[in-house]
Amino acid sequence: MKFSNGFSMGQFVPGESRVHSLDPRCKIMGMFILLAVPFAAKKPLDFVPAAFCLYAISAASGIRFAKLLRAGRPVLFLIAFTAILNLFWTPGREITRLGPLRVTAEGVTLAFCVSLRIYCLVMMAAALMMTTSPMDFASGAERLMSPLAVIKFPVSEMAMMMTIALRFIPTLFEESERIMKAQMSRGADFESGGLIKRARAYIPILAPLFIQVFVRADNLATAMESRCYVPGAPRTKLNPLVWRSRDTAAMACVIAFVVFSLVWNRYIYRLADLLCPESLF
Amino acid sequence: MDGPIFSVRGAEYAYKGASCPAIEDVNLSVASGEWVALLGTNGSGKSTLAKMMNALLVPTRGVCFVMGMDTSDAELAAFIRRNVALVFQNPDDQIVASIVEEDVAFGPENLGLPSDAIRAVVERALRLTGLSETRRRGSHSLSGGQKQRLALAGALAMEPKALILDESTSMLDPEGRASFLDCLRELNARGITVIQITHRMEEVVHASRIVVMEKGKIAWDGSPYIFWEEKRAAFGFDIPPELELLRSLRAGGFVPAGTRPAVNDLLEALCL
Ligand SMILES: Nc1ncnc2c1ncn2[C@@H]1O[C@H](COP(=O)(O)OP(=O)(O)OP(=O)(O)O)[C@@H](O)[C@H]1O
Numbered sequence: 001m002k003f004s005n006g007f008s009m010g011q012f013v014p015g016e017s018r019v020h021s022l023d024p025r026c027k028i029m030g031m032f033i034l035l036a037v038p039f040a041a042k043k044p045l046d047f048v049p050a051a052f053c054l055y056a057i058s059a060a061s062g063i064r065f066a067k068l069l070r071a072g073r074p075v076l077f078l079i080a081f082t083a084i085l086n087l088f089w090t091p092g093r094e095i096t097r098l099g100p101l102r103v104t105a106e107g108v109t110l111a112f113c114v115s116l117r118i119y120c121l122v123m124m125a126a127a128l129m130m131t132t133s134p135m136d137f138a139s140g141a142e143r144l145m146s147p148l149a150v151i152k153f154p155v156s157e158m159a160m161m162m163t164i165a166l167r168f169i170p171t172l173f174e175e176s177e178r179i180m181k182a183q184m185s186r187g188a189d190f191e192s193g194g195l196i197k198r199a200r201a202y203i204p205i206l207a208p209l210f211i212q213v214f215v216r217a218d219n220l221a222t223a224m225e226s227r228c229y230v231p232g233a234p235r236t237k238l239n240p241l242v243w244r245s246r247d248t249a250a251m252a253c254v255i256a257f258v259v260f261s262l263v264w265n266r267y268i269y270r271l272a273d274l275l276c277p278e279s280l281f
Numbered sequence: 282m283d284g285p286i287f288s289v290r291g292a293e294y295a296y297k298g299a300s301c302p303a304i305e306d307v308n309l310s311v312a313s314g315e316w317v318a319l320l321g322t323n324g325s326g327k328s329t330l331a332k333m334m335n336a337l338l339v340p341t342r343g344v345c346f347v348m349g350m351d352t353s354d355a356e357l358a359a360f361i362r363r364n365v366a367l368v369f370q371n372p373d374d375q376i377v378a379s380i381v382e383e384d385v386a387f388g389p390e391n392l393g394l395p396s397d398a399i400r401a402v403v404e405r406a407l408r409l410t411g412l413s414e415t416r417r418r419g420s421h422s423l424s425g426g427q428k429q430r431l432a433l434a435g436a437l438a439m440e441p442k443a444l445i446l447d448e449s450t451s452m453l454d455p456e457g458r459a460s461f462l463d464c465l466r467e468l469n470a471r472g473i474t475v476i477q478i479t480h481r482m483e484e485v486v487h488a489s490r491i492v493v494m495e496k497g498k499i500a501w502d503g504s505p506y507i508f509w510e511e512k513r514a515a516f517g518f519d520i521p522p523e524l525e526l527l528r529s530l531r532a533g534g535f536v537p538a539g540t541r542p543a544v545n546d547l548l549e550a551l552c553l
């Protein structure tokens with residue numbers, strides 16, 4: 001049993017692709033703008049541009065589409081939950097009944113759209129994280145948030161925090177695995193019994209893990225201090241962010257694509273009606 | 282350089298809440314270019330002294346000067362730390378960044394060097410530690426020994442005048458340890474002062490001076506030659522195999538008594 005498998009959602013996949021080499025600011029802003037595409041989608045066919053967009057990101061970044069799809073797995077439970085809520089609690093034209101629950105046509109559409117919307121959001125975020133190194137991501141976010149420094153918001157400290165948190169996630173997983181193995185070798189059982197029993201089996205892992213985290217934080221702070229880190233002091237960068245013409249081009253494509261998809265949403269159903277008036281959608 | 286690089290006088294340090302000081306009445310003066318091996322049992326205060334020499338801890342009594350600067354002056358701490366790099370035992374506690382080269386760059390970035398200069402020092406530190414190939418790898422994906430070399434690279438990137446290694450070779454395999462020591466020898470030959478805390482006697486053979494700590498005090502300080510010949514038994518240290526060899530050679534008359542060939546030269550001569 002491996003703990004770290006659970007954390008496949010959006011781990012950086014090093015590469016040299018066109019998407020990888022974009023400026024992180026471009027990628028972060030681009031992702032937020034592209035989120036407009038699934039969020040503006042109100043009917044099933046409106047998701048065609050979003051799907052196309054995800055496919056294009058996958059092709060341009062060299063990250064297999066299946067891998068992007070799998071990134072949504074951890075939120076499947078959440079998706080199922082919201083889908084069920086929407087399915088049964090949306091007022092409208094009743095099409096069938098499940099016991100006391102009414103299923104409406106509007107509910108089916110809404111459940112479908114909300115699920116896909118969440119899934120698209122997760123996939124887009126995953127595409128961003130998979131193509132952007134944690135350090136790049138942190139410095140991109142730092143620069144994008146730098147206007148907040150005016151209101152005394154500790155932007156660079158936040159970025160450093162993010163960098164270190166990202167750096168320690170794999171270490172924490174390794175550590176918990178080690179503690180788990182140590183306890184398994186002493187007879188602890190994590191795999192049998194009901195949910196409560198299994199959850200309780202994890203308590204002896206969390207306690208030492210927590211202590212380790214604090215010890216580690218202390219040691220790390222000392223090490224950072226000895227390497228001349230002073231919180232809030234100006235730092236330079238090994239790889240300073242450079243906005244290139246390809247970043248401008250990429251942003252232009254993103255905006256054009258969002259406009260296109262809004263137009264698509266407006267006209268696709270009229271077109272579908274013309275071609276096939278009895279369509280289910 | 283004129284004057285000692287480290288000058289600790291009558292220093293004492295007590296951790297908050299501790300009943301007795303971790304180190305007391307420590308007097309130590311290290312000249313530039315020396316290679317000092319700092320030995321002692323667990324809890325004898327070696328790490329505390331190391332942190333004091335990096336201005337991380339300020340003596341509660343006595344003084345500690347680094348390159349003539351008082352470590353108790355907070356204004357000077359940055360200068361002291363960029364000139365005296367400290368490498369700790371557990372690399373997982375000192376690696377800050379997710380990517381190898383970005384971690385090496387952490388120190389120079391804090392110094393505010395321009396990107397080109399950072400790139401140059403990072404390049405050099407990676408080459409010296411044999412990590413050039415792994416520069417774009419995730420730091421968590423390195424082996425324990427590689428992580429320790431990364432920690433050393435991070436220290437070297439500051440281009441320090443002195444290097445303090447606090448049991449920084451514990452995870453290296455024999456080969457990795459040999460190349461780590463080669464790297465240190467090269468640095469020392471270029472005039473970098475090395476202070477090496479270790480429990481492994483075979484690592485001490487390059488030292489030009491041995492300091493033994495016991496219960497927070499300096500119990501012995503002198504040349505390795507005298508230490509191995511006369512004092513080691515009193516402190517219960519094993520003799521390193523290289524020195525054992527040298528002694529047998531001397532006993533057999535292969536090496537004239539009184540001369541002290543460098544251990545590595547001797548080994549190389551034997552292998553040929
Ligand atoms: N953060 C701390 N708080 C309180 N006491 C400490 C702290 N760190 C060390 N000590 C105590 O100070 C004394 C010296 O510790 P130090 O870490 O300097 O020893 P050391 O020679 O480096 O040992 P080792 O070989 O185990 O690394 C020990 O008695 C230890 O318990």
Ligand SMILES: [Mg+2]
Pocket residue numbers: 327328329447
């Ligand atoms: Mg120690």
